[in-house]
Amino acid sequence: xxxxxxxxxxxxxxxxxxxxxxxxxxxxxxxxxxxxxxxxxxxxxxxxxxxxxxxxxxxxxxxxxxxxxxxxxxxxxxxxxxxxxxxxxxxxxxxxxxxxxxxxxxxxxxxxxxxxxxxxxxxxxxxxxxxxxxxxxxxxxxxxxxxxxxxxxxxxxxxxxxxxxxxxxxxxxxxxxxxxxxxxxxxxxxxxxxxxxxxxxxxxxxxxxxxxxxxxxxxxxxxxxxxxxxxxxxxxxxxxxxxxxxxxxxxxxxxxxxxx
Amino acid sequence: xxxxxxxxxxxxxxxxxxxxxxxxxxxxxxxxxxxxxxxxxxxxxxxxxxxxxxxxxxxxxxxxxxxxxxxxxxxxxxxxxxxxxxxxxxxxxxxxxxxxxxxxxxxxxxxxxxxxxxxxxxxxxxxxxxxxxxxxxxxxxxxxxxxxxxxxxxxxxxxxxxxxxxxxxxxxxxxxxxxxxxxxxxxxxxxxxxxxxxxxxx
Ligand SMILES: [Zn+2]
Ligand SMILES: [Zn+2]
Numbered sequence: 001x002x003x004x005x006x007x008x009x010x011x012x013x014x015x016x017x018x019x020x021x022x023x024x025x026x027x028x029x030x031x032x033x034x035x036x037x038x039x040x041x042x043x044x045x046x047x048x049x050x051x052x053x054x055x056x057x058x059x060x061x062x063x064x065x066x067x068x069x070x071x072x073x074x075x076x077x078x079x080x081x082x083x084x085x086x087x088x089x090x091x092x093x094x095x096x097x098x099x100x101x102x103x104x105x106x107x108x109x110x111x112x113x114x115x116x117x118x119x120x121x122x123x124x125x126x127x128x129x130x131x132x133x134x135x136x137x138x139x140x141x142x143x144x145x146x147x148x149x150x151x152x153x154x155x156x157x158x159x160x161x162x163x164x165x166x167x168x169x170x171x172x173x174x175x176x177x178x179x180x181x182x183x184x185x186x187x188x189x190x191x192x193x194x195x196x197x198x199x200x201x202x203x204x205x206x207x208x209x210x211x212x213x214x215x216x217x218x219x220x221x222x223x224x225x226x227x228x229x230x231x232x233x234x235x236x237x238x239x240x241x242x243x244x245x246x247x248x249x250x251x252x253x254x255x256x257x258x259x260x
Numbered sequence: 261x262x263x264x265x266x267x268x269x270x271x272x273x274x275x276x277x278x279x280x281x282x283x284x285x286x287x288x289x290x291x292x293x294x295x296x297x298x299x300x301x302x303x304x305x306x307x308x309x310x311x312x313x314x315x316x317x318x319x320x321x322x323x324x325x326x327x328x329x330x331x332x333x334x335x336x337x338x339x340x341x342x343x344x345x346x347x348x349x350x351x352x353x354x355x356x357x358x359x360x361x362x363x364x365x366x367x368x369x370x371x372x373x374x375x376x377x378x379x380x381x382x383x384x385x386x387x388x389x390x391x392x393x394x395x396x397x398x399x400x401x402x403x404x405x406x407x408x409x410x411x412x413x414x415x416x417x418x419x420x421x422x423x424x425x426x427x428x429x430x431x432x433x434x435x436x437x438x439x440x441x442x443x444x445x446x447x448x449x450x451x452x453x454x455x456x457x458x459x460x461x462x
Pocket of ligand 1: 156157158159160161179180181182183184
C-alpha cells in the first residue's frame with residue numbers, strides 16, 4: 001500500500017555499510033531516482049525477512065518510507081538475484097567490480113535509465129557468457145558512453161584526423177582518446193601503444209549490442225590489452241584506484257584457466 | 261549531535277570515546293559517562309583495569325587465530341576436540357555462538373573478516389595463510405566453511421574451496437537454516453544445530 005510517505009522503486013544493491021549492532025545502510029542504483037541510500041533495519045540477523053533481498057548485487061522491487069534523514073526500506077521482492085553467477089568465484093568477482101564502478105560513476109538523485117538497463121543486462125549476461133572478461137570491457141565502454149566519458153577513438157583527439165591502421169599513434173587517457181602518429185610525437189599527452197587488433201575491438205565494442213558481442217571475440221592477449229587500456233583511462237577519469245582490481249588480478253594469477 | 265564540537269574536558273572526552281563504540285549512540289554515551297561519574301573510585305578503576313588487560317593479556321592462538329590468553333587457546337589444547345575437523349569462521353564472536361549451541365566437537369579457524377573486494381579487503385587481510393599452513397601436514401580431514409551467508413561470506417567460501425579442494429581435503433559448507441544476507445553472530449541455537457546437520461559437500 002502506497003501512502004504519501006512510502007514509495008516503490010526497482011533497485012540494484014551496489015554497496016552496503018554496517019550500522020550499529022545489526023542494521024545496514026544500502027546504496028541502491030535505481031532507474032528513475034538514480035543512486036539512493038536506504039536504511040535497512042536488523043537485516044544482519046538471521047530472523048530478518050528482508051536480508052536475502054538486500055544483499056550485494058540483488059535486484060529487487062523495494063518499498064521505502066521517507067524519513068527525516070535516510071529513507072527506510074520496509075519491503076522488498078526479488079526481481080533477479082543473478083543466480084547463475086552465485087557459485088562462480090570469477091563471475092561473482094567481476095559482477096562486484098561492475099557494482100563498484102557504478103557506485104563511482106553515478107551521483108545521488110541523477111537518473112540514468114540507459115545506464116541502469118545496461119548494468120542489469122550485463123549482470124544477466126555475466127552468468128551465461130563464455131567470455132566474462134570481454135563482457136567487462138563491453139560494460140566499461142558503454143558505461144563511459146552513458147556517463148559522458150566516452151573516449152574518442154575514431155578520430156585523433158588533437159587534430160581530428162580520421163584514424164585507420166596506418167596512422168594509429170596510441171591511446172592517451174589524459175587527452176580523452178586516440179592520437180594519430182604525428183600528434184603522439186608532438187603532443188604533451190602520453191599515448192600508450194595500441195595493437196591493430198585491440199583498436200579494431202575497441203571500435204567494435206563501441207557500436208555492437210550485447211546480442212552480437214560474441215560474434216567477434218578477440219584473442220586473450222587482445223582482451224588483456226583492452227583491459228589495461230580501459231583501466232588506465234578509468235583511473236584517469238576517476239582520479240583514484242578501483243578497489244576490486246587487485247582482487248581480480250589475484251584471481252588471474254591463481255588460475256591459468258581464466259575465461260576471457 | 262556533532263561529536264567534533266564537544267569541548268575538550270574530561271566528561272566530554274569520555275562521551276566522545278564511548279560514542280565511537282559499536283551500538284553506542286551519543287545519548288547512551290552520555291548516560292554511561294554520568295553513571296561512571298557517580299560510581300565509586302574502586303568500581304571505575306576495576307573497569308579501567310579490565311579494559312587495559314583486554315589488550316595487554318590477549319593474543320591470537322597460534323593454531324586457530326582465535327583470541328586467547330595463551331599461545332594456544334583452550335579449544336586447540338583440549339584433547340577431546342577432534343583435530344581432524346576444522347570449522348572456519350569469520351570472527352571470534354561466531355565461535356562463542358557456535359560453542360553455546362554445543363553441537364560441534366571439532367576445532368576452529370578464525371579468518372578475522374571476509375573478502376570484500378569492493379571495500380579493498382583482499383586475501384592478504386585475512387588469516388588464510390595461517391589456515392593453509394595448518395592444512396599442510398595432512399592431519400585435517402574435513403574443513404567446514406562457516407562464513408556468513410552474505411555476498412562477502414559466500415565469496416570467501418568459494419575462494420577457500422578453490423584453495424583447499426586440490427589438497428584432497430573434504431570441504432563442506434555450513435549452510436542450512438541460515439538465511440542469505442544474515443550474519444552468524446545473531447543465529448539462535450536451533451538454527452545453528454540445524455546448520456550442522458544440513459552441511460553439504462561444497
Ligand atoms: Zn593528430
Ligand atoms: Zn586455537
